Amino acid sequence: MSKPIVATTSLAGCFGCHMSLLDIDDRILQLIDLVDFNKSPVDDIKEFTEMCDIGLIEGGCCNSENVHVLKDFRKNCKVLVSVGECAIMGGLPALRNNIPIKECLEEAYLNGPSTKNANPERIMPNNEELPIILDKVYPCHEIVKIDYYLPGCPPRADLIWNALIALVTGDELKLPYEVVKFD
């Protein structure tokens, strides 16, 4: 029987959740025995080449590209898992959710301490090649159907490991108190 296929992505995240996945230490050797990876920054496969069993989503949706990638994952993965606070509730990027988008951009490109003297022509990136920033940062489950959630910032390596093992083997997910944390 062929191995289950896993895909991963980082949307509006910091890659901390992917780091936490690597934090399973030598169990990574067991992991590559158990599953194959498809589209993922881990193996640098850029586009889906087959239907995947599990999609791990890090980060929420802050721009149109995030939404596109997330919908692509929903189409190509049987099970989608929101991994980490950003995927679940927007996380730190969502701190901007109460600030008008104009103010955010002006702070980033015109008025911020590192840009106010460095951008004399007062240019704001506005090219059709660039993804459009959304009005706010959205949790993934407000864009597509998400099947499971692994909280944490990042989720503890043991939580990601336990969840992957449970998904692959069909056994019940072990949730010891220490592994479910929101920070």
Place this chain on the structure above:
Amino acid sequence: MSEQVKFTIDGKACKTQKGTNLVEAAKENGIYIPVLCHLEGIKPAGSCRICNVKVNGRFMTACTTEVSDGMVIENITPEIQELRKIIVETLFVSGNHFCPACEKSGNCELQALGYRYQMMVPRFPYEFEEKEVDATSQKFYIDRNRCVLCKRCVRSVKTKDGKSIFAILGRGHQAVINIDHELANQLSDEEAQEVMNTCPVGSILKKERGYVDPIGSRKYDNKPIGSEIEQITNL
């Protein structure tokens, strides 16, 4: 000597002094009823509803209910546990609770209840409502993003001559906690720390403190809230 009353919680025979509220009575008998707005020693308000139990078949808030002889109390049933989880979830979506960026994380009672009831994601949409931070006080930040309006600070923090330092400003949906800066500035550092500890969430933070406890050694990192009263057997 005051009168003893007998009652049961989930079938377990319990007794206490007449006049005790249900939260304290359960605690005396080794049973944890979760609280968020209630604080031992101050008059109960019953505002957060997390301590909901069924008394003789009806929902009552345990903190505002005095135990009486023959009461039959249900505390851990799937229905009540689910109700408590829903309350925690509504509090998480109605405020802006960015746990990773909060100094209170790990020592926060709301977060600890989220852990106790294994909230993986709230079932309601996040509101992301705009709330103000007041950092003008010398001793405190008041971050209303995290406030759950439990009124613990309003009810318990008083000056030596009995004046309130905190009060509710506005009504209903617009209600916020406000602070009397003049009175607050007179507090000592120790008193200010006590005020911060009174807040169940990270809404009242003492200034010049920051992240004191490393991850792994904070209050709720390894032990669930309520485990000082009762071991969890059935979440």
